[in-house]
Amino acid sequence: MLGDKRGRKQDKYVRDYVVFDLETTGINAASDAVIEISAIKVLGGRTADTFSTLVNPQRPIPYHASQVNHIFDHMVEDAPIFREVLADFNTFIGDLFLVGHNIHTFDMKFIWKAAEDYWGKTIANNYIDTLPLAKQCLPQLTHYKLVDLASYYHISTDGAHRALADCSMNQKVFEKLGKELASPAVTANMRLCPKCGQFLKKRSGKYGEFWGCSGYPACRYTENV
Numbered sequence: 001m002l003g004d005k006r007g008r009k010q011d012k013y014v015r016d017y018v019v020f021d022l023e024t025t026g027i028n029a030a031s032d033a034v035i036e037i038s039a040i041k042v043l044g045g046r047t048a049d050t051f052s053t054l055v056n057p058q059r060p061i062p063y064h065a066s067q068v069n070h071i072f073d074h075m076v077e078d079a080p081i082f083r084e085v086l087a088d089f090n091t092f093i094g095d096l097f098l099v100g101h102n103i104h105t106f107d108m109k110f111i112w113k114a115a116e117d118y119w120g121k122t123i124a125n126n127y128i129d130t131l132p133l134a135k136q137c138l139p140q141l142t143h144y145k146l147v148d149l150a151s152y153y154h155i156s157t158d159g160a161h162r163a164l165a166d167c168s169m170n171q172k173v174f175e176k177l178g179k180e181l182a183s184p185a186v187t188a189n190m191r192l193c194p195k196c197g198q199f200l201k202k203r204s205g206k207y208g209e210f211w212g213c214s215g216y217p218a219c220r221y222t223e224n225v
């Protein structure tokens, strides 16, 4: 859904969403390009549709990127360019929530910037990042990569680092996290910001401990412990 304002992160479970993942030529949304985008539409907890395509980045794929995602130049030669793909993706997602792992600091930045460059509008869908959800629900873990979470839940990690396989893994992880978020063991230690819907975190300041929004500095909500 295109709009004037970038969508906002929410820390919660929803039953209807599009989980998505990008593979890229590198980690910088300002200078790197998308080479694969995949998505699974989930309605009422069930897979309703999938979207997956390689993307021609119109530049060579760096060796180190191909080593991670096993996508090579010859594979994207005849693929559509991202301007066409993002238009189709935008139709696919409608106004649903977007879900993904570490999308707040990575994937969202790529699709926001591309939409803004192409059309002067941005992707306005609100989104849920499974990384902060996992940290909140599973504080006992020491690593929070998608494969770490999949292993924890005994979910298959076959095909990891290709976009559609990662979406499928993340769909299952998100459904598990949704159950955690409804369990008293997790909700007892959880507070959501009443202004923006992201987790509150205990912080210490010069007057002692307080609850502060994890969306700081965009959201400056605080309350006393």
Ligand SMILES: [Zn+2]
Residues within 6 Å of the ligand: 193, 194, 195, 196, 197, 198, 213, 214, 215, 219, 220, 221
């Ligand atoms: Zn907030």
